[in-house]
Every structure is written in C-alpha cells, then in structure tokens.
Amino acid sequence: LGRYQEAIAFHQQSLEIARDIGDRQVEANSLGNLGVAYDSLGRYQEAIAFHQQSLEIARDIGDRRGEATSLNNLGNAYNALGRYQEAIAFHQQSLEIARDIGDRQVEANSLGSLGSVYNALGRYQEAIAFYQQSLEIAQDIGDRRGEANSLNNLGSAYYSLGRYQEAIAFHQQSLEIARDIGDRRGEANSLNNLGSAYYSLGRYQEAIAFYQQSLEIARDIGNRQVEATSLNNLGNAYNALGRYQEAIAFYQQSLEIAQDIGDRRGEATSLNNLGNAYNALGRYQEGFAASQQAIEIYQELNLPLDAYPIPNWLKKLVKFSERGKLHLMLCFVGGLVAFPLVLIGEVLLILYRLVVRQIKG
Structure with a gap:
C-alpha cells in the first residue's frame, strides 16, 4: 500500500x-x-x-x-x-x-x-x-505476476532504446495480465510506463490520460509511492506542454507525499523538477533554491554521479575532468570560453520573455 x-x-x-x-x-x-x-x-x-x-x-x-x-x-x-x-x-x-x-x-x-x-x-x-x-x-x-513484471521490464528496456512502439506493446501485455489477476499496483505501474512511452512520442494528452488512470488507482489502493510517481509524471507532461503553473502544482503534491513517507530520493526528484519549472517561468531564485535542495539530498544519500538526474553529456564531462590534471585544465579552459556564450544566451532569453509579456500586456 x-x-x-x-x-x-x-x-x-x-x-x-x-x-x-x-x-x-x-x-x-x-x-x-x-x-x-x-x-x-x-x-x-x-x-x-x-x-x-x-x-x-x-x-x-x-x-x-x-x-x-x-x-x-x-x-x-x-x-x-x-x-x-x-x-x-x-x-x-x-x-x-x-x-x-x-x-x-x-x-x-x-x-x-x-x-x-x-x-x-x-x-x-x-x-x-x-x-x-x-x-x-x-x-x-x-507465475503470472512475474510474467507481468518481466513484460513491464522488457517494455522499459525497449523504451530506453527509443523503440517506443515495441515498449508500448510490452506494457500493454503487462497491463492486461495485471488487470486479469487483479494486481492493481501492477496495473498502475503499467499505466505509468505507457504514459512515459506516449510522452516520449510527444503525444502528451494520451500520456496525461494514462498518468491520470494510474493516479486514480494509486489513490484508490492507498499506495502513496505510486501516487507520488504519477503526480510527478503528470508534472512532466504539463511542463512539456508549457503549462508550467499546472506542472508546479503536480510537482508540489508529489514533493509533499515524498516528504510525508520519508522517500528522500523521490523528494529530490520532485525538487529537481520544480527547479526546472521555476526556471522556465523565469523565477530563477526559486528554481535555484529547489535545485540546491535536491543536490543536498543527493549528497546526503551518498549517491554516485550516475544516479544524479543531470544530462548524460554533463556526467561524461565530469568523468572526463576526473581523469587527471590535464583533463581538468581542458574542462576549465572550455568553461571559460563557453561561459560568456551561455550568459549571452540567458540574457537574450530573459529579454525575449520580457518582450512577450509586454506584448501580451
């Protein structure tokens, strides 16, 4: 539960x-x-x-x-x-x-x-x-429950390969078995995974429908962990649609559940997503605060670099810099060159948002 x-x-x-x-x-x-x-x-x-x-x-x-x-x-x-x-x-x-x-x-x-x-x-x-x-x-x-779990796992692997239609087929099979044997938690997990596959296809409304079904089941059976996951996924879908206030509302609910059940990693995930949503709205101070809290939790959990929710290119860059002094120096020089360009990009983005708000006003 x-x-x-x-x-x-x-x-x-x-x-x-x-x-x-x-x-x-x-x-x-x-x-x-x-x-x-x-x-x-x-x-x-x-x-x-x-x-x-x-x-x-x-x-x-x-x-x-x-x-x-x-x-x-x-x-x-x-x-x-x-x-x-x-x-x-x-x-x-x-x-x-x-x-x-x-x-x-x-x-x-x-x-x-x-x-x-x-x-x-x-x-x-x-x-x-x-x-x-x-x-x-x-x-x-x-073992039908084990069969459903294996099908669900296969779906996740094909999803990771970007083969979303095959992933959907496996998750659908898993969902059918879960419903047949009355495994409501398994049903909710399969629905969540189906939502993620449709999300990756850019079919956000269908993804939202699956996430909502998963959320309803989670609340019905009292499974707060799955409830938090469904809320977080809904936040991601609304974030992708540019509906940031709604995304923030879902992330906040997910965060509250994670804190309530003591799920520190789930708490960090929700905070990290909140940080991204705040940044998208130009609320950089709140975004930085949320992201900083997430980082502190990851450090507290003593998680390695691979477990951090940061882009793979950034993980590779950090690992490259750890290989020796020369590698670290190359990263430092690259950072000095790239930083002004990133700063200019951020300034232009802020100016663009201000202009759009003026026009809408």
Whole structure:
C-alpha cells in the first residue's frame, strides 16, 4: 500500500519477538522485510545494513533460499545507489544458488534484477536477454505476476532504446495480465510506463490520460509511492506542454507525499523538477533554491554521479575532468570560453520573455 512507516513498525515488532524467542529464521525474514521497506523509502544504506544481517543469519542456519534472496535484495540496493558492478556480483551469486537448489522463482527474480542493472548501465540488449529468460521461467512455472513484471521490464528496456512502439506493446501485455489477476499496483505501474512511452512520442494528452488512470488507482489502493510517481509524471507532461503553473502544482503534491513517507530520493526528484519549472517561468531564485535542495539530498544519500538526474553529456564531462590534471585544465579552459556564450544566451532569453509579456500586456 506504500505505507512504509507502518510496515516498518510491524516488521520491527516481528523482529523483537523473533529475537526474544530465539527464532533465527523469522529474525532473518524480518530483517529482510525491513531492508525492503527502507529500500522503498530510498534509504539504501539502512536497507543494506538490514539485508547484510539477514544474509549472515541465512548462511549461519543453512537457509540457501534465504541466502539467495538476501543477496538479490542487496544487489537491488546497490543498483539503486549506482554501484552497478557490486550489484551484478550480488545478483550473480543469488542466481548461482537459485540454480544450484533448483528454485526457479528465485532464479527468475535474480535474472530480472540482473536485467535491471544492465538496463541502468545502458547495456540494453543484455538487459533484454535477462528479462527474456526471467519471462520464460515465469511463464513456465505459471507465475503470472512475474510474467507481468518481466513484460513491464522488457517494455522499459525497449523504451530506453527509443523503440517506443515495441515498449508500448510490452506494457500493454503487462497491463492486461495485471488487470486479469487483479494486481492493481501492477496495473498502475503499467499505466505509468505507457504514459512515459506516449510522452516520449510527444503525444502528451494520451500520456496525461494514462498518468491520470494510474493516479486514480494509486489513490484508490492507498499506495502513496505510486501516487507520488504519477503526480510527478503528470508534472512532466504539463511542463512539456508549457503549462508550467499546472506542472508546479503536480510537482508540489508529489514533493509533499515524498516528504510525508520519508522517500528522500523521490523528494529530490520532485525538487529537481520544480527547479526546472521555476526556471522556465523565469523565477530563477526559486528554481535555484529547489535545485540546491535536491543536490543536498543527493549528497546526503551518498549517491554516485550516475544516479544524479543531470544530462548524460554533463556526467561524461565530469568523468572526463576526473581523469587527471590535464583533463581538468581542458574542462576549465572550455568553461571559460563557453561561459560568456551561455550568459549571452540567458540574457537574450530573459529579454525575449520580457518582450512577450509586454506584448501580451
């Protein structure tokens, strides 16, 4: 339901009882569940600490399935932090154990997780190969929810490749299964992803329709995480339409939910989007303040450069400058040349907006 603080409270109670009666299996399960909850809140370091404890107990009591699950969960947390090689190592270990003990469900989960890491690395063909394997297992064992998730992931990979029609086809299949099995959260996620595909095609009204459906479901089932995502996506669509005040209203609502449920990464995303919308309106002071808050949160979460919502060209530039003093000097000289040109462009843009306002007035 996205009510993570309540979930944490229950898992904490379960953990205390398990430790009190000496049930290590339940203790490991409770620790793993706490890790998943903190992961959902974007509090990845805390999630990792819980998953590590769960992993140690699983190994100590010889629970190989629990060991594989903890390894997979650790991989998911490291993936969210942008520490992709470590994530791959955890997922590979999880996959090996799953195959060794013949647990096809955990095998499918590990393959899907590996796909997500390769997707984040921009290695989309490899991601697709992992998602396809995960899909085949889910279909083979009759796991319809897993099948829907794999189809949704495949849609995301094709979306990343810019193959939006194929992405739409996969998300549509995922949506149909979610509706058939009554998985309303899965339905909302598929609708959100469909909206993103149509958004990328420049079909903003259709995107808005999908986002609105996702938002309605999220509110109906009480899932605040999906609600915040839908609101943020609606903000992006209205921002693309140049309807900045409406975009800001959606970003503000998304921000309030993220703050309320303690989702620091979601909070940073909403602040970053707010900053862009304020800048588009010429409200540069508010834009700078929002963007600065977002940066502070990203630094607090100790996220690597790859996890920052900045253009890829800027990430490459930063990485280039980190290669040595010569590279840093070249970037500095390039910045000195480019800065006056950017400044002139900004001044011209401000003058243009002032002229337009005068004409409209």
